[in-house]
Amino acid sequence: MADPVRVRCQTCHREHLYTARALPCACGAPVAPPLVRDAPAEPVTDRTWADDWVTLRCPVCGRRDRWPRPELDCACGTVLRVPVHGDLAPTPPASPAPSHIPLPRTAAAVRPAFRTVAIRTARDVVTVAAMYLRWLGYRDVRRADRHPRSGVGLAARGIVAQVEPSVRPAGVREVECLWLRAMTESAGCAYFSLAGYEDEARVRADALGVALFVLDLAGEPQPVNSPADELIASSP
Structure with missing residues (x-):
């Protein structure tokens, strides 16, 4: 600390x-x-x-x-x-070292590369998450009928998603509420956060099978747990 x-x-x-x-x-x-x-x-x-x-x-x-x-x-x-040392000029991000071991894919990816959109506003965060779900193969992405307690809800046939565009890391309660919504709709679930996740939320997401993604300002969602890798590998 x-x-x-x-x-x-x-x-x-x-x-x-x-x-x-x-x-x-x-x-x-x-x-x-x-x-x-x-x-x-x-x-x-x-x-x-x-x-x-x-x-x-x-x-x-x-x-x-x-x-x-x-x-x-x-x-x-x-x-x-509060003043901070070393406010560095942004540069293109290096390829991150994964904090988990991605599952092997049984077939080569056939989808084209995801086209990023730079994030400048909260609306951009939601737009990127919706575009990413469509890139995964969920064509009918829309605003969810049930609004989450924080962030924005998205839904498509077979999946529900939550997008947190604020600078607050997503907590364990948000992850659990998303999982419960997915269970009631017999669907998969994915969480997209701009500021990442609290440690307890990451642990709980792994246990429940909630796919977690972090978005950078370049508009590139990054999977941060094994359920996210599984979602990418198994998406239609």
Whole structure:
């Protein structure tokens, strides 16, 4: 776990002890932003897509990608943006080292390469997930009739999916709710998340057979568990 740093609110002058939260890279390794000690935190007044993200390098696979910039909510109502070392310019990501062992495929892939769409908005995240399901062979992808408690639900014949376009990693409850919806419809299920998954959610997804995908800002969904590899291999 990263060491905590002291953060002083510029509005009410309260001091907070803050620890950066680690999020999983596509390779499975935890990546935590290196916080700058004794640097003033900036109050967040206006939000832009660029300011909400910082580019970091994974210490395990070397992949450089955009991650949510660390923020702290002060009791006075001010949101503080915590300074981070090494805001790197983004480069094309390296091929991630898988955190799982993909299952062997019994036949060569016949589908063309997936055509990516750069992600700039939450709507783009949903669009990419729908395009990926169609690429897998689910032609009748639509918005699900039942709305999930967070994110956006998608459905097609034989599969239900959930898309989390926020900067919050998906939790175990979201994974379990998706699995329950899939069970009631006798369908497979897939989860697409922009910010990855909490560790407990990944473990639970493996146990329930929920396919997990992480989306990068280039618009390339990456399978992060064996059920995701199985879905790719067995899709129509």
